[in-house]
Amino acid sequence: MSTFPFTAADLEVLKQWDTPTICNGLELIVPERRAVGFTAEPMVAVDRKFPPIVGLARTGLVRAKESPRGPIPAREDWYDYVSPSGIPTIAVIQDIDDRPGFGAFWGEVQTTIHKALGVAGCVTNGSFRDLDMLAPGFQIIGGRIGPSHAHIHMVQMKCDANIFGMLVHHDDVIHADFHGAAVIPADAVKKLPAAIDLVSRREKVILDMAKTKGFNSHMLRDALRRSGEIH
Template sequence: MSEYPFTAEDLEALRAWDTPTICNALEMVAPHRRGYGFTVRQMVPASTSLPPICGLARTGTIRAAAPSGRAAEVDRAARTGWYEYVADAALPTIVVLQDLDDTPGVGAFWGEVHTAVHKALGAQGCVTNGSIRDLDMIAPGFQLIAGVVNPSHAYVHMVQYGQEVTVHGMACHHDAVVHADRHGAVVIPHDAVRKIPAAIDLGARREKVILDLCASADFSVAKLKEALSRADEIH
């Protein structure tokens, strides 16, 4: 029996919708989450054309503004330990990486090599408040949602992994379900994953009443009020 109340197919299904639509659905199935659980600052997508990503979070922290102060072999062990951690997953993953520097993004962890490595490790992409680079050489299909774009990796090094992190206001723990696209990212509670599609369908049916009226030559404020009432009655 799976340790999760959803399957890889359930997560894949959620990639059919953008992240704002997922947030709309969460307002219905987890209304207490309406004010938190998502990124709250503008982010930079490596690509605006890639589809949404959705997977289990692999969390970590980095710094780049100054050397780690550790021996080279300790830094390498931290990096390879991180790779092993990301690879140890039964379902597709998304990396959520918090840059701890006072000015996040001094050095980029993500570029040509690390996107290729992490794609091979089974990750779909990353959400980070840090920086990214090598925009024309990123592994095909690997999405990066970042704080800034920067040309150097400076002294970037892994600090810790597997703990709770916060990226642009979104708190995220190991194995949380994360959905992300060019708009930002949101954490989906495990027990809400399978409720999302039905909630999206309900929301779409309610919105259609309003959108159809707005496209009609018969639009008026009075009819808009009627349409809003009809939409509220759809269940």
């Protein structure tokens, strides 16, 4: 069994912030990752009002335009793989068709099964359907909405997945909401609350000044200087 430098409670704490705020914190903790580790295309959420999902990545590759070309992973094996054991999981599925989302893996049946298994949600470049029949509260951050599942099938599981430029490995920590998704390095999880607090305090100086009557560029210069002095 894998061990992690964080607990399920640590991941639960991160649900209070949206994904852009998580990215802000990561810019302080791991500045070398400033241009990697997040989705870089617009995505579609089942419901923008759902809270962020946070969990360990359970990765897979799917395709739908053609029938399977050879042996494929059994669905039962996938369900065993995604089932959480102490720490929440998120299904991260890359559609490798030349037109991702041609057929939908996600719909009424799959969301119901995954939610019942305890999976927190899904991040995919593929499509989803059955909008009025999806499992209540199950969040999908996907590439698009489509009507058919076509020949959808799993090609590989527990593998690297690339979701709109975000490279994901098995057991990566994923944070996602309607803005998109980001990978959180394991050793950054516990550092994020303090980093986010620092960013928020720096921003507050500027935001408060910008809301002041008579705000001008000279006042902005002062606010920028003061925000930089917050450590």
